[in-house]
Amino acid sequence: MNDIRAPWENKVKQGLFSEDPFTEEMHATVLKAVDRRRRLPFRSWNGVAAAIAVCLMAVLLVIRPWEGNDGSAASGDEGLAGVTNAQSFPAAFHPLDAQVLPAGATIRENDPDILPGLSDKYTPLRNGEYAQRIPESDIDLIERKEIPGFGMAIRYTLKSESTVTAPKVEKDGGKKIAYFGFKLDGQPEGTIVHFGTGHMYDLDFEMSRLFGQEVLKIAQAECRIDGESCVWYVRKGEGGVAELAMFSAASYERDLDGDGREEAIVATRKQNEIYVFKENGGKLSWTSVRNDLKAGPDDVVGYDESEGIFTLAREDSFASFRYSETDKSLVRIDD
Structure with missing residues (x-):
């Protein structure tokens, strides 16, 4: 999957306005994009950079209309317009196929990621051994x-x-x-x-709950060369402190399905992926919000931590979704 920034970055490198006139229609589109960016709770970009990115993308949308996956122009009944008119999308959870991090193992950058866009190389769920x-x-x-x-x-x-x-x-x-x-x-x-x-002493500390357990959340805003965050979840027990999970991306905790066990919502910078992880019996399962909502390569998915809702944006279309355990789906909600 291509980085969502690639289209406008390439355009800038070529000279954004070298040949394309900046029309009144383009000006109006940029203003709409800025207004929509204020409503867009995608928390993995720097706010100013994201606003600039959305503006540039908006200009390009006027210069070059959205195309389908085959390169043809998308009709009004296709793409995000069709997606956001739907009321719900099944959330497809899958067992996570990932190795357990062995004690003392060295993690290498060239090791494959466990999921597209997520920098973890081993399962985020740790083995529960207490720290020395x-x-x-x-x-x-x-x-x-x-x-x-x-x-x-x-x-x-x-x-x-x-x-x-x-x-x-x-x-x-x-x-x-x-x-x-x-x-x-x-x-x-x-x-x-x-x-x-x-x-680690200088990082952000917050008491929270994850997978039904009380945890200390330790977050580092930028801890990797690719700009991703790191989040450690540790729990306290009679044996001291044990690491419960570690995600190499911005991570949030919320009981989305109301079963009393908080899921991990992980929002990556790479490829604009948002994953939801459930834990059961010491094993993780996952779903991709991007895949569930059938987002295209240039669509932007987001997560609003305060409301526990997911968003999908493309040009002047915007929709919000909440996870429903009853339907096991992402259900569209009114703004």
């Missing part, structure tokens, strides 16, 4: 802050790298590595959970 707990006396505390309902986030160095089971070599001319971990509410005094590298 170490004596608090073995660290030199740098700083700490409270996570209400969970405990304390702490940044520290180790007095000895041999303290942890997977030691790292000191770098930067002998400067000690900063690490990140937790002091947990209700856990034995004098121990901490050794979780990751020090940069």
Whole structure:
């Protein structure tokens, strides 16, 4: 599937207005696109860049009308107009076919993605092993802050790298590595959970629920060279802290079907994909909102976190959908 930005990017590279006159019709189309962008809750682009992209796409729509998949001009009864006139679309969930991340495994960028546009290389669902707990006396505390309902986030160095089971070599001319971990509410005094590298201390923390469990959500807005976000979901138990899931894209939690178990809604920058993941018995199933809504390669799908609704936009057509467990479908709703 082509990147939705490719058509207008190529046009810009060629010189956007070198030969095409900027008519009053084009001007009106741009204004409509800007107004529609204010309503479009696609959260994976930078807001300003997205507005510019929509404007450019709007101009191109006037210069070059939408074409069908075979290159022919789409008629008024085809494409998004037909899609958005429909009232519901079945949501097709499939078992996720993905390897489990082995302990200590190295993830390589050239490994295949588990789903189109989603940067995860292994199943996002983790094996439930608890992170290592170490004596608090073995660290030199740098700083700490409270996570209400969970405990304390702490940044520290180790007095000895041999303290942890997977030691790292000191770098930067002998400067000690900063690490990140937790002091947990209700856990034995004098121990901490050794979780990751020090940069994680500065990330966004939020208590939430996912797959029916209370979790701490740790989000990093940009953590990959392709610009994608990373989101970790960790849970607290008698054994300390265990990673429940990790998604290499912006992720949200919502009980879409009302069964008391929150789904993960994952919105990717790459290929403008939105996936919904369900968990059952330690296994994941998924559906692609883009596929379910029969979106074309230049259509834009979005997710409104505050309302729990999905959107589909193309030129001057816009529709909103809510997941219905009764129908097991994405059902169109009025704006």
